[in-house]
Amino acid sequence: MQNLRYARQNETVGTTTETGQDGGPNTIMQAQTDVAEPAPMPGDTSNTREIAIDARKISKIYRGEDEVRALDNVSVRIRRNEFFTLLGPSGCGKTTLLRVIAGFEPPTSGQLWLNGKDISRLPPNKRPVNTVFQNYALFPHMSVANNIKFGLEMLGKPKAEINQTVEEMLTLVQMQAMKARRTSEISGGQQQRVALARALAPKPEVLLLDEPLSALDLKLRKEMQMELKRLQHETGITFIFVTHDQEEALTMSDRIAVMSAGKILQIGSPQEIYQRPAERFVANFIGESNFLDARLSGGSVTLKAGGTFPVENPANVADGDVSVLLRPEHAFLSDAEDALPARVETVVYSGEATSMHTRLEQSGEPVKLRLANAPTGSGMPEEGAQVRIGIQPGALSVLKD
Amino acid sequence: MAYVTPESEALPLDAPAEPGALEAEHSSRDVRQRWFLSLPSILIIFFFAAGPLSVMLLYSFLTPGNYSGVKWEFSTDAWSSILMQRDIFDDTLQWADAHLSIFWRSLSLSMITTALTLIFGLPTAWFISTRPPGRRELWLFLMTVPSWTNLLVRTIAVQEMIRAEGVINNVLVFVGIVDEPVQMMFTNFAIGLGMTYVYLPLMVLPIYAAVEKLDKRLLEACYDLYASRWQAFYRVILPLVKPGIIAGSILVFVPCLGAYVVPRVLGGGKNLMFGNLIELQFGAGRNWPLGASLSFTLMVIVMVALIFYIRVTSQERKDG
Ligand SMILES: Nc1ncnc2c1ncn2[C@@H]1O[C@H](COP(=O)(O)OP(=O)(O)OP(=O)(O)O)[C@@H](O)[C@H]1O
Ligand SMILES: [Mg+2]
Numbered sequence: 001m002q003n004l005r006y007a008r009q010n011e012t013v014g015t016t017t018e019t020g021q022d023g024g025p026n027t028i029m030q031a032q033t034d035v036a037e038p039a040p041m042p043g044d045t046s047n048t049r050e051i052a053i054d055a056r057k058i059s060k061i062y063r064g065e066d067e068v069r070a071l072d073n074v075s076v077r078i079r080r081n082e083f084f085t086l087l088g089p090s091g092c093g094k095t096t097l098l099r100v101i102a103g104f105e106p107p108t109s110g111q112l113w114l115n116g117k118d119i120s121r122l123p124p125n126k127r128p129v130n131t132v133f134q135n136y137a138l139f140p141h142m143s144v145a146n147n148i149k150f151g152l153e154m155l156g157k158p159k160a161e162i163n164q165t166v167e168e169m170l171t172l173v174q175m176q177a178m179k180a181r182r183t184s185e186i187s188g189g190q191q192q193r194v195a196l197a198r199a200l201a202p203k204p205e206v207l208l209l210d211e212p213l214s215a216l217d218l219k220l221r222k223e224m225q226m227e228l229k230r231l232q233h234e235t236g237i238t239f240i241f242v243t244h245d246q247e248e249a250l251t252m253s254d255r256i257a258v259m260s261a262g263k264i265l266q267i268g269s270p271q272e273i274y275q276r277p278a279e280r281f282v283a284n285f286i287g288e289s290n291f292l293d294a295r296l297s298g299g300s301v302t303l304k305a306g307g308t309f310p311v312e313n314p315a316n317v318a319d320g321d322v323s324v325l326l327r328p329e330h331a332f333l334s335d336a337e338d339a340l341p342a343r344v345e346t347v348v349y350s351g352e353a354t355s356m357h358t359r360l361e362q363s364g365e366p367v368k369l370r371l372a373n374a375p376t377g378s379g380m381p382e383e384g385a386q387v388r389i390g391i392q393p394g395a396l397s398v399l400k401d
Numbered sequence: 402m403a404y405v406t407p408e409s410e411a412l413p414l415d416a417p418a419e420p421g422a423l424e425a426e427h428s429s430r431d432v433r434q435r436w437f438l439s440l441p442s443i444l445i446i447f448f449f450a451a452g453p454l455s456v457m458l459l460y461s462f463l464t465p466g467n468y469s470g471v472k473w474e475f476s477t478d479a480w481s482s483i484l485m486q487r488d489i490f491d492d493t494l495q496w497a498d499a500h501l502s503i504f505w506r507s508l509s510l511s512m513i514t515t516a517l518t519l520i521f522g523l524p525t526a527w528f529i530s531t532r533p534p535g536r537r538e539l540w541l542f543l544m545t546v547p548s549w550t551n552l553l554v555r556t557i558a559v560q561e562m563i564r565a566e567g568v569i570n571n572v573l574v575f576v577g578i579v580d581e582p583v584q585m586m587f588t589n590f591a592i593g594l595g596m597t598y599v600y601l602p603l604m605v606l607p608i609y610a611a612v613e614k615l616d617k618r619l620l621e622a623c624y625d626l627y628a629s630r631w632q633a634f635y636r637v638i639l640p641l642v643k644p645g646i647i648a649g650s651i652l653v654f655v656p657c658l659g660a661y662v663v664p665r666v667l668g669g670g671k672n673l674m675f676g677n678l679i680e681l682q683f684g685a686g687r688n689w690p691l692g693a694s695l696s697f698t699l700m701v702i703v704m705v706a707l708i709f710y711i712r713v714t715s716q717e718r719k720d721g
Contacts, residue, residue: 104621124624137622141640150636151626202627 051116052206052238053078053101058110060096060262070096071107072262078206078240079254080115083232085241087249088259089285094242095134097259098208101240103127115205125154130199134210136191138183144194145170145179151202169197172231189220196231206238213248225252246286250274258282275327278315280399283325290326290367296398305340305363309391315400324396328355328370333381334390342367344385349373354380358387461693471689479690483698500678507675508702510589511657514596515604518653519646521597522604526645529605530612541609548602556666559595560586563667587669595663600656604649611645647714654710655703675699 053076060071070093078084086094099105101112103124112120119127130151138147148169152162170176173193178186183194192212199207209228213221229252232239243249249256250270257267258281266278277283280291294301294311297319301311311324342358345366356369367389371380381387461479463471486497529540547555562568563585570582585591615638623633639646661676668674673681679699682692 102625104624124621125627125629129625131622131625133618133622135616135618137616137618139619139622139637141637150623150628154627154629154632198626 050079051077052080052082052114053240054113055097055101056111056113058097058100058107058112060093060100060105061108069262071100074110074262074264076257076264076267078238080238081232081236083229083239083241083252083254085243085249085253085256086259087243087246087256087285089244092259093262094244094259095210096262098131098210098240098242101206102129102131102208128202128205129208130202130204130206131208131210132192132195132199132212134212134214136195138191138194138198140182140184143180143182144175144186147183147194148197148201151198155202165201169201172200172234173197173227189216189224192216192224193227196228200231200235200237203235204237206240209239209241211242211244213243214245221248228252250286258285260285272314276312276314276397277325278400280323280325280401283399288328288368288370290328290331290365291323291399292326292365292367292396293363294322294324296320296322301396301398303340303363305360305365307338307340307391309396310394312394312397314397317398317400323399323401325399326367326391326395328368329353330392330395331367331369332371332390332392333369334388336388336390339388339390340367342387342389344381344383344387347380347383356380358389360389457693457696461690461697463690465688465690469683469687469689476690479688479694482691483694503673503675503678504702506589506672507658507660510593510596510674511654511660513593514600514657515650515654517593517597518601518604519650522601522608522649523642523646525601526605526608526612526642529609530615541606544605545602552599552662553666555599556595556663559591559598560666563591563594586667587672589668589672591667592660592664592672592674595667596657596660599663600653603652603656607648607652608642608645611642611648615641643714647711650710651707654706658703658706659699 055074055076058071058074059069062068062070072093074093074097086097088094096105100107103119103122103126107120110120111118114127114129139150142150145166148166149162152165157165166179167176170179173196175190175193175197178190183191186194192215195212196209212228213224216224225248228239228241241249241252250273253270255267255269256273257264258273258277259265260281266273266282268276273282274286277286283289283291293304295304296311296313296317299310299313300308301322301324302308303324341361343361345357345359348355348357352373354371354373356371358367358369359365360367369389460471462475462477464474464476464478466472482497483500484497485494486500487493488495525544529537529544532540560567564570565582565584565586569585570579573579574582585594619637619641620633623637628636659676660674661680664672664674664677668677675695679692679695682688682695686692
């Protein structure tokens with residue numbers, strides 16, 4: 001573990017971006033040849049060399065009064081330099097997965113690999129992984145600077161290097177002016193930045209962030225989102241970020257894993273997750289959705305509401321009765337012959353767009369539309385009006401139920 | 402101000418005249434309230450502490466009465482005889498060895514007892530605070546339940562354990578580790594053991610209160626940042642529970658210095674401590690002025706020790 005850590009010690013923060021390609025010290029590369037190539041994961045086209053975290057079939061069962069399966073056979077491979085987000089509702093196991101990666105919870109079964117080495121058995125203080133805790137967990141009896149210093153001191157770095165790194169970190173998170181303050185004497189947003197600096201200072205291979213922005217107000221959260229992206233870019237460290245805010249996940253991530261009840265349902269880029277969700281749960285969790293009954297055959301679906309359309313099938317669902325997803329902004333009002341007849345139920349104006357709830361004539365299914373507002377603001381149908389709904393090409397996507 | 406309306410004249414702005422005025426008003430109001438509310442305790446302190454102390458101070462400068470009490474003649478003998486005594490034969494001044502050895506025994510045994518209660522108490526407090534919430538009360542209850550009985554009873558319980566025919570010696574002899582009972586009664590060991598047992602809860606409770614408040618997630622942060630268990634203890638746990646350790650140490654050290662019952666029962670007539678020496682002057686010794694001056698000496702020693710202790714511990718905190 002030592003050589004793994006110190007292999008990177010000469011790099012300064014600004015120049016770490018190439019670590020993803022150079023592959024690290026030889027010991028790791030040799031260890032890698034023993035590794036059996038795991039089967040490729042969905043949404044993952046990278047080769048083993050670029051993988052930072054490789055979680056293999058990890059389960060975590062809490063045995064209390066009743067058994068809780070917090071992680072259920074989770075496999076995920078996270079690339080180096082990736083901004084990877086775990087997204088899911090409360091209690092789905094996001095924190096548990098982070099704690100397993102950090103080493104605070106031993107998995108009930110499964111293995112955890114980091115840069116081609118099995119770290120399942122390493123205690124947390126031997127893993128080159130740092131955490132930004134949800135509550136920050138700053139040391140209240142130390143100054144800002146001493147908090148940042150802590151990890152470096154524990155690693156036994158030379159004094160000069162420690163001081164230099166601390167200064168760099170203070171600059172990075174723009175906290176130089178407050179380095180002598182106690183952590184109880186700074187604001188929530190500043191605490192968050194100190195927590196970040198403290199976790200980044202030892203230059204970990206992987207940084208874990210457990211809902212670090214949830215305690216901040218909206219404006220500060222937006223600022224910090226940008227700042228996090230910048231830091232991730234500048235340091236070249238792999239970020240594993242937990243949130244249950246779908247917008248945050250979509251704007252910040254390279255890839256997103258959507259979790260539910262201890263399982264990872266889908267891994268993909270923000271676009272893939274949003275436009276081609278594999279499951280109804282994923283579609284529902286991210287953005288607004290219309291679900292339409294249809295019959296799938298070959299590459300197209302025949303809607304219960306009428307009409308046959310070409311369709312995307314990301315989960316390779318077999319032909320037969322299926323649900324398809326239609327995002328509200330991918331439907332529009334149309335005069336075309338093949339558009340679906342519907343009746344307007346409610347119209348809600350919301351500034352840049354208007355939301356329209358309609359019911360399809362033929363199937364009785366509700367469909368929500370999101371229509372961009374024209375500058376003149378006229379031309380929207382009244383409630384109860386008879387309309388026809390068109391579907392943008394490529395908008396429909398089959399869901400696994 | 403051409404447009405002042407009648408309403409705005411009727412409602413003058415209530416803003417403070419100058420910066421800081423509101424704050425000053427606020428804090429002065431605060432202080433006044435505190436004075437008022439603490440009046441009863443100030444009275445109690447005056448009548449039951451300051452009053453008797455003044456009497457004692459007065460007595461310490463008087464001459465012992467023939468049977469007890471004092472004669473109203475000024476004398477500094479009580480003060481000088483704390484450290485010095487006049488030789489019965491040649492009338493020269495000598496160090497009062499008996500007193501000095503008692504002072505030394507009191508001081509060293511108190512420090513050792515404080516250290517022992519800390520060594521036993523810190524892990525105990527940690528253990529209790531890491532139990533599931535429902536169990537903690539049970540452990541605390543078990544910890545404090547002996548304190549509900551009389552101090553004398555508890556001291557005699559220790560005596561029962563360590564006396565020649567006591568539990569420990571019986572077991573040792575029976576198992577064959579020793580041939581004859583080990584003499585434990587009437588030694589410094591007996592006093593130290595007794596005081597450690599008696600005062601342990603006074604150490605555990607304040608440390609427990611501090612450990613309880615300690616955010617256990619800070620420990621995870623420690624391990625996450627590569628600290629070993631020892632480093633986590635030394636760099637984070639210890640500084641954060643230090644207020645509890647300081648409080649516990651004071652709570653144990655101070656009554657130890659003035660301990661009376663425990664050394665009386667377990668130390669016997671030879672191994673006196675400060676408290677016994679004072680008692681002796683008011684009883685068999687019939688030297689009230691010396692008793693009074695000794696009491697003041699004890700108070701001064703406690704104060705000096707506390708000031709020194711707090712200086713040292715707060716110095717470290719500034720460094721850390
Ligand atoms: N120490 C524990 N003992 C028992 N069950 C636990 C423990 N920690 C977590 N769980 C359970 O495991 C499941 C996953 O919890 P986890 O904290 O990982 O959720 P999460 O996705 O982080 O949720 P949130 O968004 O609310 O933080 C939950 O059902 C939770 O109740
Ligand atoms: Mg969580």
